[in-house]
Amino acid sequence: MSYKSNYIVGSIPLDRLKPKRVRKNIELTLWERLYVPEIIRGMYITTRHLIINLIGFVFPPQGKKRKIFTVYYPEEKLTIHVAYRGRPVLVQREDGKEKCVACGLCERICPALAISIVGGERENKERYPVTYTLDMSRCVYCGLCEEVCPHEAIVMSDEYIGLAEYDRKNMIYPKEKLLVPIAKLKNRIEYVRKIYGKSNYEL
Amino acid sequence: MIAELIEAIAKILFVFGVNVGFFAPILGWVERKQSAAMQDRVGANRADIFGFTLIGLLHPLSDTIKLITKEDFIPAGANKFFHTLAPFISLTPALITFAVIPFGGQYEIFGHRVNLVVADLDVGILFIFAFASLATYGVVLAGWSSNNNWSFLGGLRAAAQMLSYEVAMGFSIIGIIMVYGSLKLTEIGAMQADFFRWGIFLQPIGFILFLTCAIAENKRAPFDIPEAETEIVAGYFTEYSSMKFIMFWMGEFLEVVTISGIVVTLFLGAWHLPFISNESLLSLFGFAGPNGSIILLMLTNIATFFGKIIFMIWFQMTIRWTLPRFRYDQIMKLGWKILLPISLINIFITGLVVLLK
Numbered sequence: 001m002s003y004k005s006n007y008i009v010g011s012i013p014l015d016r017l018k019p020k021r022v023r024k025n026i027e028l029t030l031w032e033r034l035y036v037p038e039i040i041r042g043m044y045i046t047t048r049h050l051i052i053n054l055i056g057f058v059f060p061p062q063g064k065k066r067k068i069f070t071v072y073y074p075e076e077k078l079t080i081h082v083a084y085r086g087r088p089v090l091v092q093r094e095d096g097k098e099k100c101v102a103c104g105l106c107e108r109i110c111p112a113l114a115i116s117i118v119g120g121e122r123e124n125k126e127r128y129p130v131t132y133t134l135d136m137s138r139c140v141y142c143g144l145c146e147e148v149c150p151h152e153a154i155v156m157s158d159e160y161i162g163l164a165e166y167d168r169k170n171m172i173y174p175k176e177k178l179l180v181p182i183a184k185l186k187n188r189i190e191y192v193r194k195i196y197g198k199s200n201y202e203l
Numbered sequence: 204m205i206a207e208l209i210e211a212i213a214k215i216l217f218v219f220g221v222n223v224g225f226f227a228p229i230l231g232w233v234e235r236k237q238s239a240a241m242q243d244r245v246g247a248n249r250a251d252i253f254g255f256t257l258i259g260l261l262h263p264l265s266d267t268i269k270l271i272t273k274e275d276f277i278p279a280g281a282n283k284f285f286h287t288l289a290p291f292i293s294l295t296p297a298l299i300t301f302a303v304i305p306f307g308g309q310y311e312i313f314g315h316r317v318n319l320v321v322a323d324l325d326v327g328i329l330f331i332f333a334f335a336s337l338a339t340y341g342v343v344l345a346g347w348s349s350n351n352n353w354s355f356l357g358g359l360r361a362a363a364q365m366l367s368y369e370v371a372m373g374f375s376i377i378g379i380i381m382v383y384g385s386l387k388l389t390e391i392g393a394m395q396a397d398f399f400r401w402g403i404f405l406q407p408i409g410f411i412l413f414l415t416c417a418i419a420e421n422k423r424a425p426f427d428i429p430e431a432e433t434e435i436v437a438g439y440f441t442e443y444s445s446m447k448f449i450m451f452w453m454g455e456f457l458e459v460v461t462i463s464g465i466v467v468t469l470f471l472g473a474w475h476l477p478f479i480s481n482e483s484l485l486s487l488f489g490f491a492g493p494n495g496s497i498i499l500l501m502l503t504n505i506a507t508f509f510g511k512i513i514f515m516i517w518f519q520m521t522i523r524w525t526l527p528r529f530r531y532d533q534i535m536k537l538g539w540k541i542l543l544p545i546s547l548i549n550i551f552i553t554g555l556v557v558l559l560k
Binding site: 042046047049057069070 | 240242243244245258411521524525
């Protein structure tokens with residue numbers, strides 16, 4: 001197993017996280033069986049952490065020296081990676097119309113039966129969804145609709161806040177609630193092309 | 204007569220206030236914050252009044268309000284009388300034992316002799332042991348009367364563990380009694396004025412043995428099998444809620460304080476500062492007049508004693524958050540096969556040294 005040297009877990013380089021020495025003998029030495037010295041060693045380690053953190057509470061170290069990685073959630077939020085699967089949204093073209101052509105593939109593949117579409121036609125013979133309903137109380141955030149969509153019309157966004165409701169009726173999202181302008185979803189669409197090999201489609 | 208009455212009431216109020224009013228709530232905060240700092244976490248910091256969180260100090264308060272307003276639940280099939288009685292039996296010994304622990308020496312103030320201990324018993328240590336073993340009944344009753352498998356297992360384990368360690372704890376203290384030749388805690392405290400006559404230097408093995416047994420008596424990690432969360436939910440107090448739960452909780456924390464008090468009195472020089480005798484302190488406080496200097500000396504001694512207690516509390520908390528839990532058979536093996544023989548050898552060697560000196 002090889003580690004990339006630049007791969008970092010919480011600011012600690014991974015090669016420093018590797019165990020220094022693997023002990024094959026399970027028999028304890030006399031020094032360890034005396035127990036008290038080993039207790040003192042363990043207490044030294046925990047006390048070192050305690051003191052470093054107590055100093056850190058007063059003068060919080062920044063960046064890589066930061067020891068406590070707790071995110072104070074409502075005030076502090078993590079930057080979501082592009083691979084994160086949040087709430088599924090419909091892509092809205094620059095002219096304000098939805099990209100969806102109501103082919104029904106997402107409706108068909110959805111394992112939770114959360115999507116229901118009623119298709120229609122515009123004057124210029126362009127197909128579009130008359131209604132596109134997504135039941136968020138059933139959605140399992142699997143991303144299959146995104147994978148199957150031939151027109152990059154539905155993608156998983158990075159939104160995860162405000163999805164909980166007291167009433168299930170509020171969790172049935174109509175088309176208007178699902179539409180998101182394409183400018184906000186550029187990164188995700190690019191990512192989707194990369195992972196699903198959709199590079200042959202035009203935007 | 205009236206002066207003595209006032210003195211007694213003042214001492215009782217002081218001890219009770221410090222224990223119940225200060226140590227019991229603050230230890231909940233200390234346990235949370237210290238464990239958080241030791242494990243690189245942040246710890247409880249959300250309860251606030253008008254936006255002031257005071258580094259989580261308000262959490263004990265909100266806990267208390269929450270637990271008082273909760274339903275006091277007694278499970279069906281439980282023995283109501285013993286179920287209600289158990290937390291009281293568990294809490295009372297922790298409160299009572301502090302009565303014989305001296306938190307200062309004896310002082311002449313305005314011609315009145317002040318002895319800073321609530322009850323200056325001749326059999327101080329025996330009194331502590333007698334009442335500390337009463338706590339076993341509370342735990343066993345709680346486990347038995349709850350009509351719950353987890354509680355029952357917890358009660359069984361607690362009974363076995365506490366009785367086993369009672370023996371080793373009793374023996375571990377005999378060495379110190381032989382060295383100082385007294386059972387009276389005020390006398391033992393007064394004899395430790397010299398730094399190199401502290402109990403920890405005369406009885407280092409006795410110190411480790413006593414601390415180990417005392418933590419085991421208190422049922423805290425690494426000896427917390429009676430309430431092992433991962434195995435038997437919460438052990439003997441699984442079925443307790445509301446104020447009764449608080450009483451178990453408070454009893455545990457007060458026992459931490461009491462153990463610290465006993466350790467400080469027996470091993471860590473009681474109310475004496477290291478290397479600074481009371482006489483030199485008196486001459487240092489000479490500017491305040493004869494009575495004022497004695498009052499200052501008294502306050503210094505009380506502060507020293509409680510400073511040491513806070514250090515011992517920190518020490519026990521560190522042990523509690525450092526060591527993993529023992530298995531049941533390991534606890535029994537440690538108690539009967541290791542601690543008991545070592546304490547007997549300790550008594551023998553101490554006796555030999557005292558005899559030959």
